[in-house]
Amino acid sequence: MTTRTAIRKEPRQARAKARVNALIEATERLLVASPEAETAALSTTAIAREAGVPVGSVYQYFESLDSILEVLRERAHDEVMQVVANELQRIGEHSDWSVTNRHLIKSFWAAARAHPTFRRLTRYENSTQPLWNTIPKPGSWLDRLIREALAKTDRTPPADRLEAQVRTLTAAISVLTDQAIEEQDEARAEVLVDEMIRLVAGYLA
Incomplete structure (x- = not known):
């Protein structure tokens, strides 16, 4: 289980790296704030909203919610x-x-x-x-x-x-x-x- 395999497209520019980090940190905030039973109910839409980026950005770098959770x-x-x-x-x-x-x-x-x-x-x-x-x-x-x-x-x-x-x-x-x-x-x-x-x-x- 590695970050490199979980990320679909490896960010190279500073802006792209910042966006990936924003998505990961947004997911972590949502995890901490929500009941444990709702882990599987987290959505990429909610993550994108929390990170302040378009939902398409999630799929640009991650295949699915599980890919983000794997990085975390x-x-x-x-x-x-x-x-x-x-x-x-x-x-x-x-x-x-x-x-x-x-x-x-x-x-x-x-x-x-x-x-x-x-x-x-x-x-x-x-x-x-x-x-x-x-x-x-x-x-x-x-x-x-x-x-x-x-x-x-x-x-x-x-x-x-x-x-x-x-x-x-x-x-x-x-x-x-x-x-x-x-x-x-x-x-x-x-x-x-x-x-x-x-x-x-x-x-x-």
């Missing part, structure tokens, strides 16, 4: 990733895996909860995409965070198992985080996150 999902993922990456910098080298694991998942969950659109966009993606399409692939933002976390610990996997273990951790954390995101009760969501921490800690114990 990537942006939200990148912003959450940066918060978690900054938190991981606070962990010293050769840290205990249980400490690093808890810090990674807790900071990821806190950043996801605090972000204005991350949870909502994730829920929308989960409702419209097959499970396999929602799991971050090798080289993704979560893949990189897990590799960074493992590099700081005393439990770095053997070289012949590293790739398999990173993929396993990526899939587990992605799916189980989505499970917590889908939970409407915040207390139960926190319990699910704590169980995920125990599961991931035990995997490399």
